[in-house]
Amino acid sequence: MRTDMVLLILGMGAVTYATRFTCLFLVGRYALPPLVTRALAYIPIGILTAFVVPALFFSAPGDGAGGTSEMLWGGLASAAVAARWGHVLGAMLAGMAVVVLLRWSF
Amino acid sequence: MDRSTWWQGVKSMVPLAVSIAGCGVAWGTLARQGGMTLPEIFLMSSVVFAGASQFVAVGMLGAGAGMGEIILTTLILNLRHLLMGAALAPYFRRLAPWRTALLAHGLVDETFALAAERFRTTGGDAAFFLGTGTLAFVSWNAATLLGAFVGSGTLNPRDYALDFAFLGAFTGLLVPQIRSRSTLLAFLAAAATALGGRFVASERTVVLLSAVAAAVAGVWGERHAN
Numbered sequence: 001m002r003t004d005m006v007l008l009i010l011g012m013g014a015v016t017y018a019t020r021f022t023c024l025f026l027v028g029r030y031a032l033p034p035l036v037t038r039a040l041a042y043i044p045i046g047i048l049t050a051f052v053v054p055a056l057f058f059s060a061p062g063d064g065a066g067g068t069s070e071m072l073w074g075g076l077a078s079a080a081v082a083a084r085w086g087h088v089l090g091a092m093l094a095g096m097a098v099v100v101l102l103r104w105s106f
Numbered sequence: 107m108d109r110s111t112w113w114q115g116v117k118s119m120v121p122l123a124v125s126i127a128g129c130g131v132a133w134g135t136l137a138r139q140g141g142m143t144l145p146e147i148f149l150m151s152s153v154v155f156a157g158a159s160q161f162v163a164v165g166m167l168g169a170g171a172g173m174g175e176i177i178l179t180t181l182i183l184n185l186r187h188l189l190m191g192a193a194l195a196p197y198f199r200r201l202a203p204w205r206t207a208l209l210a211h212g213l214v215d216e217t218f219a220l221a222a223e224r225f226r227t228t229g230g231d232a233a234f235f236l237g238t239g240t241l242a243f244v245s246w247n248a249a250t251l252l253g254a255f256v257g258s259g260t261l262n263p264r265d266y267a268l269d270f271a272f273l274g275a276f277t278g279l280l281v282p283q284i285r286s287r288s289t290l291l292a293f294l295a296a297a298a299t300a301l302g303g304r305f306v307a308s309e310r311t312v313v314l315l316s317a318v319a320a321a322v323a324g325v326w327g328e329r330h331a332n
Contacts, residue, residue: 005146008173012163013153015181021210023191028199028206038328039321042292043193044222046320047186048280049296050313051215054304055273071270078274082281089121091278092271099267 074099108233115237118224121278122216123241125271127249129157133164134253140164144254151250155211155243158310159183160250186313190218197221197230205232212239216272219279226283288327295323 032040056075078095081087130151137147142164154160159180166176190213198206209232217238224234284293299319303312 001143001145001149004173005142006149008163008176009146009150009153011173011177012150012159012180013155015177016154016156016159016184016187017211019181019184019187020191020213021207023188024195024198024210024213025191025203025206027192027195028197029195032196035325037196039325040193040196042289042320042324043189043317044219045280045283045289045292045324046296046317047190047215047313048219048276048283049293049320050300050316052273052276052280053297054300054309054312057301058304059269071273074267074270075273075277078277079281082278086282088118088275088278091281092121092125092274095274095277096267096270099270100265103264103267 070099070102073102108231111231111233112237112240115220115234115239116241117237118220118234119216119238119241121275122220122272123245125268125275126157126216126242127245128268128271130246130249131253133157133160134250134255136161136253137164137250138254140168142254144251147250147254148247151247152243154180155246156180156184156214157246183310186310186317187213189314189317190215194218194221194225194230194235197225198232198235201232209235209239212236212243214239214242216275217242219276223279223283288324291327292320292324296320 027040052075056072059071074095077098078091081094082091085091134147134151137150137160138144142150150160150163154163162179162183163176166179191210194213198209201209212235217235220238221230221235225231228234280293284290296316296319299316300312303315307315
């Protein structure tokens with residue numbers, strides 16, 4: 001292995017691990033104001049939404065006539081399954097099926 | 107350490123492991139084409155263990171970027187872990203420090219999403235989180251090596267909607283969490299921020315902004331519930 005590559009990897013690993021460990025370790029060990037604790041409860045919704053919503057609307061255009069809307073339809077299918085049955089694998093597969101069908105039919 | 111809870115974590119991770127593996131094969135191929143050797147690929151996947159950062163690093167290496175630039179970019183890309191860690195930390199407060207140190211390496215977008223959903227009802231179990239992290243780690247490393255060995259040129263992930271797998275699973279985790287006025291407000295605020303923010307900030311900065319927007323809107327919604 002090249003020395004500079006190993007150093008790069010160790011540097012990337014160190015900063016990444018620091019972001020993972022710092023809050024996970026420190027926040028739980030000190031009593032936080034109740035307002036902060038309640039606010040933290042909404043962080044998961046915020047992060048998941050930030051990944052999902054823009055990607056459904058603005059994914060790279062497909063090469064078929066379905067264009068970007070195939071992702072949106074897939075997302076709606078996943079959301080419907082999740083809302084009805086609350087099943088993650090089911091939601092994922094339903095959305096994938098819709099996306100595949102849209103891609104194959106255009 | 108409860109083995110059956112650990113195993114539940116592994117099983118919950120399976121759908122997302124599929125999407126991680128698809129991504130891993132793609133990265134392994136790219137890294138190999140970019141001139142990284144197999145040991146280097148394995149070292150990066152196991153030590154850094156962060157998909158987005160690894161894609162960006164390979165791209166930056168190809169563009170001739172320096173070590174400092176790449177490490178700084180990695181740090182910025184991963185700042186979202188701070189918020190994820192803060193959200194999960196209350197559940198792990200009674201854990202021995204070395205256990206938290208081990209769990210920390212398994213904190214990725216996918217394991218965070220699963221843990222956040224499950225801990226709402228179980229009150230947090232480290233064994234479950236370790237299970238999700240274990241499968242995430244194994245699938246990412248196995249897939250990047252597979253990509254480096256055989257390449258993904260023969261298989262187009264788009265044909266099987268593997269590029270949608272991550273989105274579908276995350277949608278499945280998100281929707282059941284929207285169950286009250288305040289969670290709906292948090293979702294709407296995050297969605298508006300994410301959609302608007304992408305025109306002014308990078309994708310990963312938008313994640314941080316959306317998380318903050320959700321927190322503010324959620325707390326505001328609780329206060330004005332009636």
